[in-house]
């Protein structure tokens with residue numbers, strides 16, 4: 001290990017880490033990361049208007065300038081992973097500077113949104129938020145509001161449907177109502193019917209994203225700031241391809257249009273799209289944020305004079321990993337020597353446009369709300385053979401009836417019953433290819449889901465927003 005290496009930027013402090021082949025002291029590295037994030041925050045006029053402190057000028061009166069400052073509210077989903085914590089820290093430094101330079105004025109206000117599932121999860125988030133509020137965010141306390149949203153609220157919409165994939169035709173049909181009127185499945189129950197972790201993660205992700213975007217649309221924020229690092233975006237892009245959701249890449253990375261999924265008047269911004277995950281993790285360590293992370297241990301790969309951690313080097317069993325985790329592991333492994341691969345993936349992804357629309361009219365997926373461009377069911381029907389051979393001989397008949405009496409055959413009976421029910425009463429639900437695949441990984445290929453997410457009532461959502469903090473007014 002290199003000893004007593006000096007920081008190349010200030011040439012006076014001792015370097016504590018090496019990033020992109022350059023040695024940095026803590027102060028210079030924090031500045032380096034901060035500048036990368038702020039550059040994205042100033043990337044276009046819309047965001048400049050959001051973040052800058054406005055003053056009276058040729059076109060604006062003093063009142064209008066004040067109003068613009070007050071209405072520049074942004075939503076920051078905080079998961080207490082390293083990325084959202086660092087993003088918030090940089091935002092907080094920006095606020096501190098503005099308060100100082102503009103004598104108590106700021107150009108924007110931050111609403112922190114924490115999504116949780118279950119009381120233990122809630123408590124863990126609350127404890128960390130309290131620590132954060134009483135330490136780093138103490139001086140800027142008045143610029144923040146915090147909201148907790150129970151992910152169960154995603155299900156509390158008044159109207160539900162049952163969605164089922166018919167695997168002989170790949171057609172998804174829906175019938176109104178939950179399974180039976182007495183039991184309303186919870187999000188946790190739904191997730192437990194997924195037969196693998198990838199499907200579970202995918203559905204949870206659909207619910208989280210929808211909840212955050214609905215919250216933003218209903219509360220008129222100017223922007224959602226997503227804490228994805230460049231590495232995380234690269235693995236998201238690869239995972240979308242593998243999960244059959246490649247058509248959504250362009251929309252996922254779109255930072256210049258207003259969000260189209262939930263008729264929002266907000267834009268999505270990924271201000272850390274130029275920063276590697278290892279850099280964010282290093283920032284966490286040198287800024288004492290590592291102790292606040294939840295369900296994540298920031299890596300120490302860039303830090304100098306670190307003895308490699310033997311425990312960390314052992315990787316998870318590949319067969320237990322979700323598609324996203326596999327993609328993450330791949331990019332984690334290449335970050336050191338092939339970081340340019342990661343930026344190429346993100347830059348290429350950002351250049352993609354939505355596919356040509358091959359459908360007679362504009363439609364959205366009834367499950368994840370993504371825009372549809374192609375009939376996935378039809379495409380699958382064309383490339384697969386799903387029907388079985390007829391029962392012909394006596395021997396066939398005997399084997400068939402033995403099978404029909406077996407456990408397997410009985411569940412087949414249940415299957416046929418569901419098929420008939422959905423065929424007779426069900427209505428075809430347009431579904432994207434990714435959701436078709438997920439439904440195939442759910443027990444009996446059936447699940448309960450909100451009927452038209454964008455219509456989840458505002459008041460049901462409000463009822464689940466707890467711990468809203470109004471002291472800051």
Ligand SMILES: [Zn+2]
Pocket residue numbers: 007008009010011012013024025026027028029
């Ligand atoms: Zn330095």
Ligand SMILES: [Zn+2]
Pocket residue numbers: 365366367368369370431432433434435436
């Ligand atoms: Zn979908």
